Amino acid sequence: MKPNKVLLLFFFVTLLSYSQKTKIITVSNDLNIDREFETIELTKAALGLNSTDILEKFGIREMGTSKFLVSQCVDENGDGISDVILFQPTIKAASSKKFEVILNNDAKAKEPNNYCYSRFVPERTDDYAWENNKVAFRTYGPVAQKMTEDKVKGGTLTSGIDAWLKRVEYPIINKWYEKYTNGTGTYHKDTGEGLDNFHVGDSRGIGGIAVKIDSVYYLSKNFISWKNITTGPIRTSFILTYADWDAAGNIITEVKHISLDYGNFLSKFEISVSGTKSLSAGITLHDNDGITEANLKEGWIDYWQPLEDSELGTGIVFPKNTGIRFEKYLNPKKDLCNLYVTLKVKHDKVLYYAGFGWKKQGEFTTKESWEKYLGQFAKKIDHPLKVNIK
Structure with missing residues (x-):
């Protein structure tokens, strides 16, 4: 041939x-x-x-x-x-x-543009930050924890989730950290793209976890290792591992698989956990000057609050029949005041979504519009799109 x-x-x-x-x-x-x-x-x-x-x-x-x-x-x-x-x-x-x-x-x-982005940030101690075209978040690593424990200035000791209030579609993580590291600006001031004016401290921020024993909520510390899985136009996802921690004599293991998809205001948290039959996810109440709502039947909790010259909705959504109870937990220490939902641990797993809508960003200008989004989000995760392949 x-x-x-x-x-x-x-x-x-x-x-x-x-x-x-x-x-x-x-x-x-x-x-x-x-x-x-x-x-x-x-x-x-x-x-x-x-x-x-x-x-x-x-x-x-x-x-x-x-x-x-x-x-x-x-x-x-x-x-x-x-x-x-x-x-x-x-x-x-x-x-x-x-x-x-x-x-x-x-x-x-x-x-396509890689709107969904995440990375480890060693130039800002050891943050891990992630974002899409709507929202941005970060949490904190072992160096920041050790600095706090050693009373070194600039440390952060918390497993809470911080919110970066962006109001532009394009990525801002690298840009904001660059301003911070080279001294040309600060991400604590809004110059048109948004800012970080969301205090976390010892609170759960937006979606941090706890284990409740009797009347006390026990907390993990900073993550000890990370693994990036993907970034791209549709999704960023990564894994954070935490040191085993004690909850009134119960040794808790915790691994978070977090992902954030394009167009979403909520990050997906898939928690692998042992040592407890339930896990509580919380959102900080800050000055407790906002309005809390909870709908266990539909599968969401939220907090709508004033924040400086604007307003902010924070929320957690969870699958049907996984929510056990919710609690507006108040404590003399402000950072320990959180709105919690306690979720069932099934096969050593817990699933929920957590995020925020900032009034200045423009899509949620009222408490009602934010809660409508949460309610519809809950319906969608309980009735996923059906896929048939031939």
Whole structure:
């Protein structure tokens, strides 16, 4: 056989092989509300791909169109090969859409912006910070803890979650830390992008955890190690590990898998925990001059408060039938005052979402609009988009 015919045959067989891997994805919404900014995860196994297939070579587009959706490939197990491809469809109320996953080398030709970003920040002691196009957060590591314990200025001892109140779509973490480290500015003053004026201290901030024994809430300290899993246009995720800690003689182990998706105001917290049958997640009450609400049936708690020249809504959302009780816990020490929801530990796991809506950011200008968002978010996690693959 002539060389050019061999090459043609090889090309045909390769093309046939990949064409057989084209999959039709039907995404269905059974709620009477429009859905967007919800992430669909497609594994290689679900797509019928081989372990050697390269997910980055595939694109996702709506049937009947030529435009590819933004997608992101993620290496979940850290072996250097992507296991999952992510995308975010927009689905109208009580309807469905079809998408196709196909081989397309041009699908990623235009690099999307990496709005969903996280990293370890050694230049600011040892923070870990994360953000998307709506919100930003950070928490604190072992060096900051040791500085506090050694009474060295600049330390921070807390496992609470800090909020950075951004009001721009583009990433700000690196920019704000650069101002801090080179002395050209401060992220504690709003120059148009937002600021950090959210006090955490010993509080739970937004989504920090505790274990309640009798009438006392016991707390972990700073994280001791971190692992970044992914950053990109759709999701950032990472793992924080904590030293074992004591809750009235009960030794608690704690590992947080945190992720934040594009368009969301709430981070997802997947906690691996042992030593307790329940875990409490809290939001700080600061000066206790705001309004707390809780709806265990729907699956959310929140606090709407004045904050300097604006207002702020903070909240926690959790799956149906996992909330045991809530408590507005007041203490003579201000930083220990938190609104808590106590959640069931199932198979050594706890799942919840925590975040905030800042009035100056513009999407939540009233307490009612913030609580509507939390209520709908709870409905969506209890009724995830249905995915059928053919």
